[in-house]
Amino acid sequence: TVAAGAQGLPTLLKLMNVMIGKKQEWQSMKQLPVPIDLGKEFQFHTIFVCPVSRDQATEDNPPMLMSCGHVLCKQSIMKLSKSSTKPFKCPYCPSEIEASRCRQLFF
Structure with missing residues (x-):
């Protein structure tokens, strides 16, 4: 949902900036290297x-x-x-x- 995306976006942006700074590719990863806690309302x-x-x-x-x-x-x-x-x-x-x-x- 949009709400889940809005909640996880700050963590993803920070990850992207760190990965760009280290000149590493993050888009081809099968799993994110950091957890994104979205809260119970988004756990299915x-x-x-x-x-x-x-x-x-x-x-x-x-x-x-x-x-x-x-x-x-x-x-x-x-x-x-x-x-x-x-x-x-x-x-x-x-x-x-x-x-x-x-x-x-x-x-």
Whole structure:
């Protein structure tokens, strides 16, 4: 986000000036040589755990976005929808969900 960039920019500018002064290339580095603390509001978890089955998402069981905005793993959606044959109620809100309208999420 713009806020994360604004928070990390002073550290990156200082790093750039130091690296230029030492005549070292910094843009081809795979990892920054200094930590950039962005605070808890910018720390994200890239592993999804289904709140229904408590299973970690995998390629075979990816996270799926339902039409109401809630997310479950594909196997939980298949189980709740009786293998996509019936609409089901979202476990977290009163929305009626059709499995065919769910979309895979990519993290």
